[in-house]
Amino acid sequence: MGLLDKIKPQTPQPKPSDLAFDNDGSLLVRWDDGKESRFEARWLRARCPCAECVEEWSGKRVVGDEQVKEGVRPRGMHPVGRYAIQIEWSDGHNTGIYSWDYLLKLRNQEG
Numbered sequence: 001m002g003l004l005d006k007i008k009p010q011t012p013q014p015k016p017s018d019l020a021f022d023n024d025g026s027l028l029v030r031w032d033d034g035k036e037s038r039f040e041a042r043w044l045r046a047r048c049p050c051a052e053c054v055e056e057w058s059g060k061r062v063v064g065d066e067q068v069k070e071g072v073r074p075r076g077m078h079p080v081g082r083y084a085i086q087i088e089w090s091d092g093h094n095t096g097i098y099s100w101d102y103l104l105k106l107r108n109q110e111g
Contacts, residue, residue: 013100013101013104014031014032014033014035014100014104015031015032015100016029016030016031016032016100016103017030017031017032018030019077019085021041021074021077022038024040024041025041025072025073025074026038026039026040026041026044027039027041027044027074027077027087029103029107031104031107035107037103037106037107039103039106041072041073041074042065042068042069042070042071042072043065044087044098044106045068045072045087045089045091045093046063046064046065046067046068047064047106048063048093048095048096048098049096049097049098049099049102050095050096050097051095052093052095053096068091069091071090072089072090072091073089073090074087074088074089074090075088075089075090076088080097080099083099083100083101084097084098084099084100084102085097085098086098
């Protein structure tokens with residue numbers, strides 16, 4: 001039995017089949033596994049994964065719930081390849097790239 005025989009095939013992770021913002025600015029995600037997620041705007045902004053919000057070397061979050069003002073809303077989103085979106089926020093922040101894997105991780109956290 002070779003090494004490749006020992007590696008179990010990975011089950012594919014769910015991917016978004018539809019993305020939109022609702023009237024409150026929450027991100028709505030319909031996943032291809034039939035589940036749906038709703039990420040409140042301020043909550044999602046406070047979890048931005050970019051290097052401005054998370055120290056690159058330590059992984060320590062420097063922007064969180066306390067630093068994000070009430071009423072922050074998305075102004076738009078743009079696809080990043082086939083794996084992520086970039087959100088433009090009303091507070092001027094726009095460097096965060098929310099990959100499908102990261103959104104899936106947040107989906108499991110928000111429960």
